[in-house]
Amino acid sequence: MNDYIKKTDKYGKIWIWTAAIVIVMVPVAICIAYNAWPPIIPLLKGLFGVAPMFWTVGVIEVITYTPMLGVGGTYLGFVTGNITSIKAPAALNAMQNLGVDADSEEGEVVSTIAIATSSIVTTIIIATGVALLTLIAPILDSPTLQPAFENILPALFGGLGVVYISKNWKLALAPLVFMVALFLIAPGLADAVGVLVPVGIIIALAAGRIMYKKGWI
Amino acid sequence: MEFNVNSTFLYVVAAAVILFVLAQSVFFLVRAYRRGKQLGMSAKKLRSVVFSTSIFTIAPAISILLGVVTLSKFLGIPLPWIRMSVIGALTYELPAAKSAASALGIELSQTITDPATYSTVAWVMTLGILPSIILPPILMKKIKGGMLKVKNKDKKWGDIFMSSLFLGMISAFLGVVFADVRSGLPGFIPLFVLLVSAAIMGICGLLIKKLGWKWLETYALSISMVGALVFAVLISPVITG
Incomplete structure (x- = not known):
């Protein structure tokens, strides 16, 4: 790691550990302010209802997205969230537009700028929306606009996909065919698409390794 | 209080x-x-x-x-x-x-x-x-070290490795639009939206290449996404009746 990335790692760790404390302090503040500590058994029961799934997804996401987002992008992206729907596509799109590799220092810089910008814009839009909520809630809730909100990911990945697939169509073939077949056979897996990202990666890597060894790519 | x-x-x-x-x-x-x-x-x-x-x-x-x-x-x-x-x-x-x-x-x-x-x-x-915020600082060194090792050993394979990460993720989110197609025509809406987005991006790519509209690179993804979302709003009532 060069000096810039080393320092980014150091500052990133300080920010993310501070963020962890800030996030935990929210329920602590609620409990102290209202003298309302949660009953332990329902708390554990409630946690048990979501933790196995979401802790697994958390581990998978960190391992999967860290190489794509870079050091600064990872420390920032995992605090601000919405990695799949905003941060990773924003980083990929920016690196693609500038023609920089994700594992180069330029890629690190561009990915961080994209993720920081999208975090700021998202935070401002949510804050503005909260301030104007009574005005905009009926618009956001309107049935006319629901198809748009339900299709954000296809609209996003259609455009992004065409760029990456056209550049690496041979490498894209195996994971794409597998995923299409999988979701046709087992549509119920759609809710667990985040967990299936590493499966797609493993298939792409295995197919890529074979094609590379055979000199096809 | x-x-x-x-x-x-x-x-x-x-x-x-x-x-x-x-x-x-x-x-x-x-x-x-x-x-x-x-x-x-x-x-x-x-x-x-x-x-x-x-x-x-x-x-x-x-x-x-x-x-x-x-x-x-x-x-x-x-x-x-x-x-x-x-x-x-x-x-x-x-x-x-x-x-x-x-x-x-x-x-x-x-x-x-x-x-x-x-x-x-x-x-x-x-x-x-909480794991999403605790794990990055713990795993960062291992993940970055692993990536560096792959790259230093064989640069071309390192590039293919990186592209595989992107394509694995993209494939999962492209594949998922097929999840509802067996339920009838409304189940095709996400697929249609994806195809429209891809087509708009394709047209943008052609305009950039053939007409030299470099400025369009900045907006291409936003245009394809918003175009596909407008399409979703228009087509959904028609399909679902």
Whole structure:
């Protein structure tokens, strides 16, 4: 790691550990302010209802997205969230537009700028929306606009996909065919698409390794 | 202090958390921008990243705002505002809130009035998402070290490795649009939206290449996304009747 990335790692760790404390302090503040500590058994029961799934997804996401987002992008992206729907596509799109590799220092810089910008814009839009909520809630809730909100990911990945697939169509073939077949056979897996990202990666890597060894790519 | 899901106290807590997140984002943005200039990247190029990302973020950010609206019906505004600005996503927060409520033997059908219920929901939401924030600093060295090892051993394979990561992720999100196609024509809507987005991006690519419209690179993803979303709004009532 060069000096810039080393320092980014150091500052990133300080920010993310501070963020962890800030996030935990929210329920602590609620409990102290209202003298309302949660009953332990329902708390554990409630946690048990979501933790196995979401802790697994958390581990998978960190391992999967860290190489794509870079050091600064990872420390920032995992605090601000919405990695799949905003941060990773924003980083990929920016690196693609500038023609920089994700594992180069330029890629690190561009990915961080994209993720920081999208975090700021998202935070401002949510804050503005909260301030104007009574005005905009009926618009956001309107049935006319629901198809748009339900299709954000296809609209996003259609455009992004065409760029990456056209550049690496041979490498894209195996994971794409597998995923299409999988979701046709087992549509119920759609809710667990985040967990299936590493499966797609493993298939792409295995197919890529074979094609590379055979000199096809 | 009397409990209210929209109390001034909770708004102050929310504002403090949001300011922290903004400060972190600005810190990383300024550092990366300065480093980009040191590396010889032009201010114009770096500004184009900021500009294109800003435009592209608007539509998904509005859908996140919709998550705040959904959750605010049970939890008021401040807690969903915090959760959707830090780590959270509606796909996680709603099940977490529902799981906590069901463990307490209540249903999330109206605004919470009991502070203990509210604090239980807040704890479940927070603890459930914590690994996403704790793991990056713990695993960073191992993951980056592993990537470097692959790259140093064989540069070409390192590039293929990196592309495989991107394509594995993209494949999963492209494949998922086929999940509902067996349920009939309405199930094809996500697939149609994806194809329209891809087609618009293809047209943008042609315009960039054939007509030399380099400026379009900045907007291509936003245009294809918004175009596909407009298509979704128009086609859905026609298909679903």
